[in-house]
Amino acid sequence: MATLTISSKNYSSWSLRGWLLCRMAGLDFEEVPVDLDDEARQELLLLSPSVLVPRLVHEDVTVWDTLAIGQYLVETFPKAGLLPADKVARAHCRAVSGEMHSGFYNLRSALPMNLKAKHKSFKIFSGARPDVERIKAIWAECLEAYGGPYLFGKMPTIADAMYAPVCTRFVTYAVELEPELAAYCRTILDWPLMKEWTEGAMEEPDEIIELEVEF
Incomplete structure (x- = not known):
């Protein structure tokens, strides 16, 4: 059986992305949570190569980095x-997925993923606002071009897995969205896979320290 190493379900957006991609591909895998002791936590925060999360091991292949996992799954499960x-x-899907993978650092810093938290109002610092507006523009363009309810039509793709944690952030921090974008967030949050992940996050002990330091 394949294994997928992940960290906190409440805080780790990259773990969520990797997990979604594996489930979307229909891969039979075992979740292997990182031991969140002090040493492991420090390694994660320092982006040490000794802790690679998420990390997929499938047959004779070991692959880390969420987008690399996605590409591997595309090749392995083409249907x-x-x-x-x-x-x-x-090509469009690859482009917007790559943009999420390599950008939006200010948004990640200002609005860390925290599924347990809900803010009725939250002031977004000026450096993160262009990231929010760019993501809204990507979503609006995709929904208009492909008709929704997912970014590229009737079925979720890599792009939806990449932007799913952003949907949770926008809800957590009460980011104001146009109706069609709010509807997209609801589609993602009502996705059975997202509900399953969220249930796991709610079961985590509250004392887990936030790990959302991602570049």
Whole structure:
């Protein structure tokens, strides 16, 4: 059986992305949580190569980095629909997924993922506002082009896995959204896979220290 190493379900957005991709691909895998002792926590915060999360081990392959996991699953399970069938849409999906993977550092710092928290109002510092606006523009463009309810049409793709943690952030920090974007967030949060992950996050002990230091 394959294994997927993850960290906190409440705080780790990259673990969520990797987990979603594996479930979307139909991969039979065992979750292996990182031991969150002080040493492991320090390694995670320092981005040490000795703790690679998420990390997928499948047959004779070990792959880390969420986008690399996604590409591996696309190659291994080509019928899973992780990318759109249309060539143009497929390129678009890769582009917006890559943008999430490599950018939006200010948003990650200002609005860390925390599924247990809910703020009725939250002041977003000026450095993060362009990130929020860019994500809203990406979502609006995709929903208009492909008709929703997911970013690339009727079924979720890699892009939805990449942006799912952002949906949780926007809800946690009461980010104001246009109706069609709020509807997209509801679609993601009502996704059975997201509900399953969230239930796991709620079962975690409250004393887990936040690990959302991601670059």
